[in-house]
Amino acid sequence: MEYALTRIILDRMHKDRRDPAQLRCAAEIVVFGSYATGLDTSESDIDILCVGNGLRQKSRSLDLSWVSDAAVCERAWLGSELAGHIAKYGVWIKGTGQWRTCVFGGAEAIERKRKRVISLSRTAYRFWDKLHPIFQEQYNITIRRELQRLALLLSGVRIPPTRLLDDEWGDGKHDTLLALRDSIKELGVYEGQANVPTILRLPA
Numbered sequence: 173m174e175y176a177l178t179r180i181i182l183d184r185m186h187k188d189r190r191d192p193a194q195l196r197c198a199a200e201i202v203v204f205g206s207y208a209t210g211l212d213t214s215e216s217d218i219d220i221l222c223v224g225n226g227l228r229q230k231s232r233s234l235d236l237s238w239v240s241d242a243a244v245c246e247r248a249w250l251g252s253e254l255a256g257h258i259a260k261y262g263v264w265i266k267g268t269g270q271w272r273t274c275v276f277g278g279a280e281a282i283e284r285k286r287k288r289v290i291s292l293s294r295t296a297y298r299f300w301d302k303l304h305p306i307f308q309e310q311y312n313i314t315i316r317r318e319l320q321r322l323a324l325l326l327s328g329v330r331i332p333p334t335r336l337l338d339d340e341w342g343d344g345k346h347d348t349l350l351a352l353r354d355s356i357k358e359l360g361v362y363e364g365q366a367n368v369p370t371i372l373r374l375p376a
Contacts, residue, residue: 177203180218181265184234189236189307198222199241200267204333208263211335220260223224244271251278253285253321253331260330285322292318 181203185192195201205213205219221234223244231237243249250271259272296303296311303311317338321331331337 173263177207177218177263178265180207181220181234184218188229188231188234188361190229190234190236194226195222195266198224198226198238198266198268200224200244201265202258202262202267202269204258204262204267206333206335208261209333209336211333221254221262245274247278248280250274251276251280253281253325256281256330257332261333277325281327284320285325289315289318289322 181195181201182192200221200223202221203218204221206216207218212218217231217233217235220234220279222236222238223241224238225240226236226238228238239249249255255272255275256277259269259275262269262365292311292315296308300308300311317334320337324331
């Protein structure tokens with residue numbers, strides 16, 4: 173699997189006219205997301221984390237991020253949502269990833285996710301009537317996924333790739349979503365019940 177992923181990385185970098193030689197300075201290279209779990213489609217980009225010093229590269233086919241050797245051992249990284257996801261689902265192309273044994277569920281990650289849900293919800297509420305139905309549906313999906321991620325973080329569960337999130341966590345979690353919705357309402361996200369995205373007014 174590692175060899176196949178390496179070939180995909182190199183092919184994508186050549187396609188984007190990126191120099192793969194920059195990867196030589198990475199102490200670790202790890203693939204995560206859909207390609208790491210075999211859930212990729214023809215539309216999927218490949219998500220890569222490199223440990224070392226480099227520049228972020230993002231295109232439709234490639235998402236390459238860097239974290240420094242020092243930062244990978246710091247609490248801010250070890251308690252992050254991304255570190256938790258990579259520790260469980262990542263496939264190491266280079267390096268051992270010893271830091272993953274120190275990953276923990278951080279309160280900071282939960283708070284960041286809570287703020288994101290609130291921000292998304294407030295924006296949707298404010299502009300809902302002006303949004304095209306396509307964008308309303310996109311907001312519904314995004315808010316639903318972020319609520320699910322928040323629920324998982326609160327439960328101490330590592331966040332799975334989005335397709336697993338949709339397939340395995342999309343159904344049967346309405347009670348949790350409703351509880352989170354009620355908590356968000358209590359924080360004053362909405363002034364009333366009108367125009368609330370459909371995922372936030374699931375039947376009890």
